[in-house]
Amino acid sequence: MKVTDFSESRYAELEGIPLENVEIQDCLLSDKMEINRSKSIPHQLSECERTGRIKNFKIAAGLAEGEVSEHLAADSDVYKILEGISYDLANTDKNKLQREMEKILDLLEKCQEGNGYINTSYQTGGGYLTQSYTTAEDESDRWKDLEHGHELYCGGHLIQAAIAHHRATGKRKFLRIAQRWADLVTEKFGPTARHGTGGHPEIEMALVELYRETEKEDYLNTAKSLLNIRGGKSSGLDGSKYLQDHKPIREQKELTGHAVRQLYLLSGITDIFAETGDDELWEVLSSQWKDLTDKKMAVTGGAGSRYNGEAFGEPYEITNRTGYYETCAGIASFMWNWRMLQVTGEAKYADVMERTLYNTILSGMSRNGREYFYTNPLEHDGGKDLAEQHRGSKRRTTEHFDGTACCPPNLARLLASLPGYVYGKGEKSLYVHHYVNSELNHRIGEKEVTITQGTRYPWKGDIKLKIDPERNLEFSLMLRIPNWAKNTEVRINGDTLNLEPRPGKYLEIHRKWESGDEVNLEFPMHIRKIVANPKVSGNTGCIGLMRGPIVYCIEEVDYPDSELYTVTLPKDAELTTEFDEKVLEDVIIIKGEGKSVPYTQNLYKDLENLNSRRIKSIDFTAVPYFVWANREPGAMRVWIPVTESVLR
Ligand SMILES: [Zn+2]
Structure with a gap:
């Protein structure tokens, strides 16, 4: 299974490689993945039980009674965990988690309404909506609070989890639930309905991926509608920068507002661009990316420095002690840069992924895999007040599940999907985006090739790539030279290569590879x-x-x-x-x-x-x-x- 499937995307240079073909072994990332699999995901599921997130589905399905759990976008936390379990299925045997997942899917099936609607907050008349809606069971209250209701947002996560499940298991049960939901969204928000758009983007990239999974063009068109209506009178939003609704999308050239919203939106725009080649959208993407890397990104890759509104600040407003840098914003930036990498094949996007992953994202989870940071400031005084302001950044806590718990399950799904981000496939070329101790089994044309990457990266700079094609095989091996790696040495079978590796670019080695060929890279690790x-x-x-x-x-x-x-x-x-x-x-x-x-x-x-x-x-x-x-x-x-x- 692939994390994203760009194989048929007309305007993408690259595509990913199925997770199950990549095994990350015995390194920092495999340790994190194992902790995620054995500790974090089971723990997060039990936290969802403890805090009523699972029970919400039972109440919505009419299988339980009682208090509805009052957490913002609570359904999405469960969906993200299901997505994480699905990625893990690609690399592990069927296990207890899969059985847990199947039980939740039974629940989802039961609480989905005939027209496809599913959102426990609205279905139960409770959840965090109680303050603004007293009669949320009344269907007329649905789709009204587009700014903050998170219906489309939760639905986006539903779709992404269902696609992951379908790709991992081949079973259609979850995908059918997601399609019924997406059909309803198309009816309400598609090109002919134009009801508005969602205040928290997410659904855009989910719908494009669903289009790739099902080839149903309605989903792509609905994603476009949700995007194009932004910044106009009928968006259903408040016209604010916070919601990226201050002007038409094609005029939005700078990062603004809530960082996770902005970066998920850009991920969705990149997905739409990959299918349509819309030049105006590319202008938006390239200028906002420049804004991020030239003016708004922390040295850790953190995005969204401003506490107030969890938002991007002005250019160079990259603060330390009051810096926000939500874990989800780091993950969103990683996902966006992955999509930019697929579209362009340019190494600079993989560089940002790497910086963000090894710093702001990994910071989000404790060593024991059970405590999390919501924010990742660059400085902390250790005191209580600031810790409270940062929602637990003095020490990582599990308390997130008693409130908004977006970051922990986002980490869970990202860590589980890491094997899908290491390598890439171009036309007659194989890309090594990230250096990680791993084994890749891949097919180029009709021939199998195994690539063993031996390294203690990121701690050591020497990388040994063993290339084993089933028969001699001609292709380009594209090696990312990280932008910090000046004077990289490259050897093939012991001979120094007569090519100049350039930092921040891919080094192309084109040859007829024979079994036992070995490429050695030596990055300077001073x-x-x-x-x-x-x-x-x-x-x-x-x-x-x-x-x-x-x-x-x-x-x-x-x-x-x-x-x-x-x-x-x-x-x-x-x-x-x-x-x-x-x-x-x-x-x-x-x-x-x-x-x-x-x-x-x-x-x-x-x-x-x-x-x-x-x-x-x-x-x-x-x-x-x-x-x-x-x-x-x-x-x-x-x-x-x-x-x-x-x-x-
Ligand atoms: Zn978050």
Whole structure:
């Protein structure tokens, strides 16, 4: 099964490779996937039980009575978990989770109404709607709150889960439920109905994928309608930037408003572009992507810096302590960049995927797989108030399921689907988008080829690709050279390659491959000191640390004798790396000598009174950002003041 199926998309250069053909083994990502499979997904399902999300379906089906669970878009959390279980089925045997899933599908079948409608909040007259709707059981209240009702949003997740289930099992039961729903949406929102559009995009990409799965063009046309009506009088929305409704879609050239909404919308636009080749939509996509990467993305790949509205801010408003960077926004950016990669075949999109995955996305889940971050700020003071503001970013918590729980199941489905994002297929070419210890079984034309990727990436930069075609096979191997990887070495069967690998591009190696051929890549894995554009004013005088795709941070727990805010790093500090197997699993940490620049309790003082004699050398330790808050609560920062900039 594929995560997305671009095989028939006329305006896409690439397509994905079925998950079951890729086995990720014995590495950071396989560890995360195993934790997701064995701990997170079962735990999330039980959280859905505990918090009434499953019971909502029983109530809607008339099989139970009682209080309806009041959580925003509660159905979508269940759908995302079902999607995650389905991806896992591609790589694991039938198991207990599959039986759980089948039980939920029976429920869905029972609570779906004759016309295809399904949404437990509206069907039960409860849920979070109780404040604005007192008679939600009355059908006339449906489809009215397009801004915040999340009916189309939940339906989008229903469709995506059903497609994953169909691709994984071949069974049509779930897909039939989704199609009945999509037919109803087409009737209400398709080209002839034009009832409006949804306040939280999601359904657009789901409908395009359903079109790919069923070849029913109505779904593509409905997705187009939902898009094109945006920003006009009949959108059914409030005309706000928050909902990306402030102007017609083709005039929206900058990222704005709620980050997850914006990035899901862009994913849907990319899907529509892949089918239609609509040039105006490409203008929107390319200019918004530039806006993200030139002006609005955190060094961790985090998107949506603004707490207020979980939104994109102004250009260069990339904040640290108040930075928001919802886990879902990271996932949405990953999904959007994947789609841009399929359409263009350009490595820069895979670079953003990598940055976002290894930093802001992996940060969203704890080591034990049961606690989650909703937001991923770049700095934290360890204190209570800010933690509350960040909904649990002081420590990861499971409390999300007592409220809006969008991020945990989004992580569950993404981690389960990772094998589908590693490789790609072009015309007579095979793309290696991501470096991960894995085995790929693939077919080019009539011939099988196995590619074994041996590596300890992202910790080590050497990658050994063993190519084993069933018979000699001519094709282009396209290797992504990450944009940070200058002076990459490439060897084939021991010989240095007479081609220049360019960072941020794919390196094409075209030849007739023979069994046993071996390609060796050597990416430079030195520690990089990063500075931010001066317009990101909060980072003036600070450096960030990166090694390969990993962003580092300093954490209070590593500085028992100095307050974290006094820790600085001299500009020319020599830094070394070591594997830390005891404290933080098998990750590489950074060591060196830092300087603590103590300060008194005064809020302000004259510079001349800053006593440089009290500066002391300290052991400097930085850990990968994604592992922060796994030991004990405390302060953390990604951007570290340069000693000289503090002292002047
Ligand atoms: Zn979320």
